[in-house]
Amino acid sequence: MKSLISDKVYGFILMLFGITGLASTASIHIEKAKIAEDAKYQTICTINETFSCNDVMASWQASTFGFPNTYIGFVGFGVTIAIGLLYLLSTRIFSEKTPPQWILWGNLVGFTLAMSFVFFLAHAAIFEIHALCIFCMIIWFSVNFLLFSTVSKIFKYTHVQNLILISIMVALFTGVMYYELG
Numbered sequence: 001m002k003s004l005i006s007d008k009v010y011g012f013i014l015m016l017f018g019i020t021g022l023a024s025t026a027s028i029h030i031e032k033a034k035i036a037e038d039a040k041y042q043t044i045c046t047i048n049e050t051f052s053c054n055d056v057m058a059s060w061q062a063s064t065f066g067f068p069n070t071y072i073g074f075v076g077f078g079v080t081i082a083i084g085l086l087y088l089l090s091t092r093i094f095s096e097k098t099p100p101q102w103i104l105w106g107n108l109v110g111f112t113l114a115m116s117f118v119f120f121l122a123h124a125a126i127f128e129i130h131a132l133c134i135f136c137m138i139i140w141f142s143v144n145f146l147l148f149s150t151v152s153k154i155f156k157y158t159h160v161q162n163l164i165l166i167s168i169m170v171a172l173f174t175g176v177m178y179y180e181l182g
Helices: 007-037 053-058 069-088 101-129 134-155 159-181
Strands: none
Touching: 007 053, 007 069, 007 134, 053 101, 053 134, 069 101, 069 134, 101 134, 134 159
16 A cells, blocks of 8 residues: 655655754754843743743753753754655655665654653643743644654555544644643
């Protein structure tokens, strides 16, 4: 069975959400640098107590592995964009028409690890920090979409299965927002 997501569409998805994630990562990095310069600085994404990037950036979870999480984002989203370009230009790079399967399976492993990290950070933001960062939420959504589109491409899901995946993603996101705002 042929995948509903063509190589070109998949490459476009990787590029779109890779650039979105990279832009959000860069915004977090810039805002964190401004906080380092001036401890009283209010980030552009701090709206109220619920949406307070300052609180999130001040937490230990913002540097989970001993260095800023933005470094992971720069590398991860940079690789995602490069692989997206690879898929968009695959007929010019490879002798066959599609990139090797190991690239797709590598994406699955990478996005699964990224999603695990997103769950950890989302849990920390909601239950420990009690604040959300808008840029972080954009990254969470991007990683969600990258993982679900990769799963859909590998397992050649039908339209109905793709709609179910998207519905689950939206339900999870909506549930988190309802819980935090409610």
